[in-house]
Amino acid sequence: MVGRIVNAIRAITALALVGSIALPHPSPAQTYRGRELVHAEVVANTTAVVPARSFTVGLLLQMAPGWHTYWKFPGDAGIPTEIKWNLPAGWRVGELRWPIPLKLKEPGDIEIYGYHDEVLLTQEITPPAQLAETSVKLAAEASWLVCEKICIPGSASVQLELPVGQTSTAAKSELFGRFARLSPQPWPGDNLSTANWKRSGTNLELALTGPGFDSNSAADFFPIPPPSIVVGHPVIAARAPGRIDFRVPLETSDAGASSIDGLVVLGDKANRRAWTLPASHRVIINSGGSTNPDSSSGGILRFLVLGLLGGFILNLMPCVLPVISLKIFGFVQQAGQSRKRILRSGLAFTAGIFAWFIGLAVVLILLKAAGHQITWAFQFTNPYFVLVMSAVVLVFALNLLGVFEIALPQSASRAVSGWSDHGGEAGSFFQGMFATILATPCTAPYLGAALGFAFTQSSALLLLMFAAIATGMSAPYLILCAEPRWLRFLPRPGPWMSHLKQLMGFLLLATLIFLLSVIGAERGLGAVIWTSCFLLTLSLACWIKGIWLTPVNPAGTRFVAGLVMALLVVTSAAYFLGAKFRATNATSAELTGLGDWKAFTPATLQAELDQGRPVFIDFTAAWCITCKFNEATVLESAAVRDAFRQRGIVKFRADWTNADPEITKMLKQFGRPGVPLYVLYPAGRSSEPIVFPELLTKRIVLDKLETIGPNVAAQ
Amino acid sequence: MKKASLLAFLVTFSTAALFAADSPPVGSAAPDVSVTDSKGNAHSLSQYKGKYVVLEWFNPECPFVKKHYGSGNMQKLQAEFTGKGVVWLTIDSSAPGTEGSLTPEQANKTMADWKTHSTALLLDSDGKAGRAYGAKNTPHMFVVNPEGKVIYEGAIDSKASPNPADIPSSTNYVKAALDESMAGKSVSTPNSRPYGCSVKYGK
Numbered sequence: 004m005v006g007r008i009v010n011a012i013r014a015i016t017a018l019a020l021v022g023s024i025a026l027p028h029p030s031p032a033q034t035y036r037g038r039e040l041v042h043a044e045v046v047a048n049t050t051a052v053v054p055a056r057s058f059t060v061g062l063l064l065q066m067a068p069g070w071h072t073y074w075k076f077p078g079d080a081g082i083p084t085e086i087k088w089n090l091p092a093g094w095r096v097g098e099l100r101w102p103i104p105l106k107l108k109e110p111g112d113i114e115i116y117g118y119h120d121e122v123l124l125t126q127e128i129t130p131p132a133q134l135a136e137t138s139v140k141l142a143a144e145a146s147w148l149v150c151e152k153i154c155i156p157g158s159a160s161v162q163l164e165l166p167v168g169q170t171s172t173a174a175k176s177e178l179f180g181r182f183a184r185l186s187p188q189p190w191p192g193d194n195l196s197t198a199n200w201k202r203s204g205t206n207l208e209l210a211l212t213g214p215g216f217d218s219n220s221a222a223d224f225f226p227i228p229p230p231s232i233v234v235g236h237p238v239i240a241a242r243a244p245g246r247i248d249f250r251v252p253l254e255t256s257d258a259g260a261s262s263i264d265g266l267v268v269l270g271d272k273a274n275r276r277a278w279t280l281p282a283s284h285r286v287i288i289n290s291g292g293s294t295n296p297d298s299s300s301g302g303i304l305r306f307l308v309l310g311l312l313g314g315f316i317l318n319l320m321p322c323v324l325p326v327i328s329l330k331i332f333g334f335v336q337q338a339g340q341s342r343k344r345i346l347r348s349g350l351a352f353t354a355g356i357f358a359w360f361i362g363l364a365v366v367l368i369l370l371k372a373a374g375h376q377i378t379w380a381f382q383f384t385n386p387y388f389v390l391v392m393s394a395v396v397l398v399f400a401l402n403l404l405g406v407f408e409i410a411l412p413q414s415a416s417r418a419v420s421g422w423s424d425h426g427g428e429a430g431s432f433f434q435g436m437f438a439t440i441l442a443t444p445c446t447a448p449y450l451g452a453a454l455g456f457a458f459t460q461s462s463a464l465l466l467l468m469f470a471a472i473a474t475g476m477s478a479p480y481l482i483l484c485a486e487p488r489w490l491r492f493l494p495r496p497g498p499w500m501s502h503l504k505q506l507m508g509f510l511l512l513a514t515l516i517f518l519l520s521v522i523g524a525e526r527g528l529g530a531v532i533w534t535s536c537f538l539l540t541l542s543l544a545c546w547i548k549g550i551w552l553t554p555v556n557p558a559g560t561r562f563v564a565g566l567v568m569a570l571l572v573v574t575s576a577a578y579f580l581g582a583k584f585r586a587t588n589a590t591s592a593e594l595t596g597l598g599d600w601k602a603f604t605p606a607t608l609q610a611e612l613d614q615g616r617p618v619f620i621d622f623t624a625a626w627c628i629t630c631k632f633n634e635a636t637v638l639e640s641a642a643v644r645d646a647f648r649q650r651g652i653v654k655f656r657a658d659w660t661n662a663d664p665e666i667t668k669m670l671k672q673f674g675r676p677g678v679p680l681y682v683l684y685p686a687g688r689s690s691e692p693i694v695f696p697e698l699l700t701k702r703i704v705l706d707k708l709e710t711i712g713p714n715v716a717a718q
Numbered sequence: 719m720k721k722a723s724l725l726a727f728l729v730t731f732s733t734a735a736l737f738a739a740d741s742p743p744v745g746s747a748a749p750d751v752s753v754t755d756s757k758g759n760a761h762s763l764s765q766y767k768g769k770y771v772v773l774e775w776f777n778p779e780c781p782f783v784k785k786h787y788g789s790g791n792m793q794k795l796q797a798e799f800t801g802k803g804v805v806w807l808t809i810d811s812s813a814p815g816t817e818g819s820l821t822p823e824q825a826n827k828t829m830a831d832w833k834t835h836s837t838a839l840l841l842d843s844d845g846k847a848g849r850a851y852g853a854k855n856t857p858h859m860f861v862v863n864p865e866g867k868v869i870y871e872g873a874i875d876s877k878a879s880p881n882p883a884d885i886p887s888s889t890n891y892v893k894a895a896l897d898e899s900m901a902g903k904s905v906s907t908p909n910s911r912p913y914g915c916s917v918k919y920g921k
Contacts, residue, residue, distance in 0.1 A: 111919030
């Protein structure tokens with residue numbers, strides 16, 4: 004009754020202010036046997052439309068006492084309310100936002116989700132940048148099902164007339180505020196609460212932990228299953244302070260279902276609060292060959308082949324090419340020698356490749372067992388690892404440039420007793436390992452799909468996958484060793500060899516620049532300076548070795564030279580890489596420069612999605628060459644930038660240079676062990692995120708944006 | 719012999735009652751409940767062993783039921799399959815005093831007025847059959863094969879709306895299940911989310 008009077012007063016006030024503020028269209032009502040069941044109108048939170056400035060509209064449904072309309076998932080019966088806007092061209096409308104519903108029970112164990120009394124379903128509307136009119140009419144068709152003991156469908160044409168202006172003030176703040184407080188919040192970060200889904204027989208089990216879950220207050224899970232899944236009633240399976248376990252029975256025999264969207268609801272009636280819990284592991288890979296990993300034998304075989312191919316392609320990577328050239332060079336040198344020797348050297352090189360991959364697999368298995376977040380190329384997120392790599396690259400480069408020669412210590416070559424003259428094998432072994440280590444930052448994009456599969460599998464399979472990659476990478480050498488006749492396709496030895504060797508040295512120095520840039524991105528300019536100082540003294544030590552620590556020098560000279568070298572390296576390492584290096588900080592964001600990109604955090608992403616905006620995320624890292632290439636040639640190109648802007652897509656950059664654990668988790672969610680990863684969330688949360696291939700072209704991105712065009716464009 | 723079947727009936731029924739919350743999973747035995755129709759005849763599933771049986775939950779006042787009867791869609795489907803020897807049981811589980819509750823006379827009049835082609839309209843006013851099957855909606859459809867197993871459970875078709883204009887463009891799951899099963903194929907959509915009004919059970 005009071006509500007009616009208030010409505011009447013509202014209507015009179017609105018009439019009194021004709022022309023100056025928002026004028027609601029005469030509101031249609033649904034009547035049944037002379038009684039008004041549902042009163043529908045659209046309202047806006049602004050007094051005027053300002054070009055290009057988004058505002059919120061709401062469909063307000065007022066139900067007669069005892070009657071209810073439905074939530075987006077109606078439960079056991081009912082139909083969700085719908086609203087279809089007929090907006091002029093250039094206008095965009097966002098996702099419908101539903102306040103937390105009530106769970107209503109009916110006899111016969113029927114549970115439905117809906118609203119009593121009054122509900123405001125809101126949407127963001129973005130007008131175009133230019134508006135010629137002085138006022139606009141926004142029209143929509145709304146339809147709903149209203150039930151008490153009986154159900155009656157209703158519909159109405161509703162419209163809203165707003166003046167166009169350069170300024171506006173807030174309107175209907177009380178109403179919008181009241182329903183904003185009833186809207187579900189994004190799920191808090193995992194440092195605060197955790198949510199884990201498990202499939203157990205015909206049930207989905209959801210384990211929630213968090214400080215808010217005390218054991219007294221009411222708690223519930225409101226499911227939002229996709230149309231293909233029929234769920235029973237979620238029940239609380241177990242409760243303890245800080246923990247709630249829900250069980251959601253599945254009534255479909257969908258073997259693939261492992262989680263569903265839903266709301267975690269605490270409290271009841273007007274005090275209810277809710278968090279949106281997105282289903283985890285919803286992955287679509289549109290191209291790049293792999294879809295949801297399946298562990299059928301066909302799937303395993305496909306991924307092993309992918310691993311093999313990936314391993315082979317590694318040989319062509321810019322990261323690894325200089326080292327591989329070394330090996331080719333070695334073959335050339337050995338071309339005149341015995342087949343046996345070539346074979347042994349090739350096998351040793353292969354063994355080195357295997358040793359690294361298998362070693363890496365074992366480390367990953369151990370880390371996985373310890374519950375760590377594992378991703379490919381993770382070692383490159385550790386600046387100390389990169390530092391050691393820089394030192395190794397520099398030493399190799401100096402060797403190639405002729406500053407010093409590597410001769411295995413006599414004792415070591417004797418240790419490989421029996422065989423005379425086999426020092427080359429140990430060298431080949433380490434070259435194999437070295438080539439592989441250098442290759443890792445280039446590998447992630449190519450092996451991504453295969454490894455994504457491997458990481459979700461058993462340890463044995465993980466090992467098998469790495470072995471496949473190693474086999475792929477060493478295949479060319481094995482072939483050359485098995486058929487040394489093919490070596491004749493390689494050129495004859497000559498003075499060009501030492502020139503080539505020096506050229507390779509410079510190539511390695513180029514690799515060093517890349518490694519230093521990684522350190523710079525991770526720890527800032529200071530770290531690069533300190534690393535360079537250390538590298539300089541290391542070079543000096545190598546130079547000393549080249550002059551005074553050779554087999555032709557007397558033992559005394561060699562001893563002193565060795566001592567000086569050791570002193571130089573140890574003290575400079577202690578001085579430059581000790582406190583000074585440690586004091587440098589991560590400053591990646593400042594160095595990278597975000598431009599019109601926003602820094603990614605799960606909370607900011609959720610906030611944008613809740614606003615119903617389309618979102619694109621660039622998962623990148625300073626040391627990821629593919630990422631940099633994609634950014635420079637595609638994402639920052641004028642055409643792509645314009646396309647993003649026109650569609651109002653919010654751009655996020657997730658910088659994984661320092662292995663941010665939140666980003667690691669996102670990567671895992673998409674089944675990816677590393678960067679790059681490009682994901683587009685179309686407007687409207689019901690749509691699945693679109694995953695782009697690792698290697699982007701303008702065409703791929705623009706085509707994909709075209710396909711989602713209608714979703715985000717004016718409806 | 720008689721004792722054994724009675725025992726079997728009791729066991730099935732009590733199990734069904736125990737799990738009334740959920741519909742029998744597709745592939746499991748359909749609960750056997752005896753319900754009287756508008757003409758006073760008792761029907762139980764066991765008497766139709768060897769035949770396909772369609773169970774259709776019904777409420778003449780429900781807009782979703784009206785969608786399929788007003789358009790003639792339901793009658794057409796009933797005629798097609800009863801013509802092929804299928805037993806089609808329309809079941810009204812509305813409790814007395816609730817929407818859609820029918821006396822036998824009203825039920826017969828509705829059947830005549832609406833030109834239904836179902837085998838019988840069962841009046842399940844105590845909701846015994848509805849609860850045994852976990853029927854939640856009107857219409858809520860079940861298809862039982864000649865071995866007495868549920869082969870389909872869920873909505874009548876793929877478009878959850880009260881609008882008859884959606885019928886031509888929707889996939890009828892009941893027809894698909896019957897056609898596929900009769901052709902010896904497995905049912906491609908064995909369940910779906912039912913849509914409609916809630917079944918008006920008594921307390």
